[in-house]
Amino acid sequence: MTGNRPLAFVTGASSGIGADLARELARHGHDLVLTARRTEPMRALADELKTLGAASTVISADLSKPGTAEALARDLETRGLAIDVLVNNAGLGAGGPFHESDPARVSEMLYVNVVALTELTRALLPSMVKRKSGRVLLVASTASFQPGPSMAVYCASKAFVLSFGEAISYELRGTGVTVTTLCPGPTHSEFTTVAKTDTSMLFEGPGASVMTSAEVARQGYRAMAAGKRVHIAGLMNKIIAASGRFSPHAISLPVTSAILKPGK
């Protein structure tokens, strides 16, 4: 804690869902440690959070580089910042057939979405368990619920996050520490620009239900505060996730492929 306020560490805080989760946490009485690569948007966010009564520390870090999670954990320790809430939100997608994908991009996605998320959780959980108190929020996706042709690595990385989150949530029962996995569906943010893929079917196709990052963050915060194991944001996304989870893959693969295929 810094003073009497619990301290939340948010990755991917420079835009989208992460920035809105930081706003939500500040509104609910937390101080913040914000991290992403771009410093300027995080400084602007820190100024905004000050008006909500929250003090913020901004740390620029590239989670696609090996060793970054460990270095961040050491940095927090050196600064004497004990984390009460860990929000593993940073993530990115990419589209197109896997065999044509840029290997560097694949590695970046795996590092940010999977490796850094796992390493940060491993580094920060023990002190929460020792203090018998803590909250962890992992940002997965409705992509977690079925394989995704044309976004194979992204969907697989989010399946990892959901599986990992549910498993450690169960391991930690009775410790005072909870782990919540948040699964948003299509959400307005910088995600599609960064993914450089045509997501028009997802965002504009029949039955598309796009949420604001503020609404996703509001729901994610509430689920985390309640210690919920998994939260799928939005009714339509709950239906889509259930159909992905329970449909035979012989059906879900062609349907997901049609939705995710670029060039619609």
Ligand SMILES: NC(=O)c1ccc[n+]([C@@H]2O[C@H](COP(=O)([O-])OP(=O)(O)OC[C@H]3O[C@@H](n4cnc5c(N)ncnc54)[C@H](OP(=O)(O)O)[C@@H]3O)[C@@H](O)[C@H]2O)c1
């Ligand atoms: N938008 C959607 O439709 C959607 C749907 C389901 C799940 N999600 C998930 O929601 C999370 C947040 O995404 P978003 O929609 O808010 O997208 P976004 O606006 O693109 O935000 C992504 C955040 O991750 C950070 N990030 C990316 N690469 C990084 C790296 N190498 N090192 C450190 N930070 C990095 C970015 O910061 P810098 O660029 O400054 O480093 C940014 O703050 C992601 O995990 C995403 O997979 C999004």
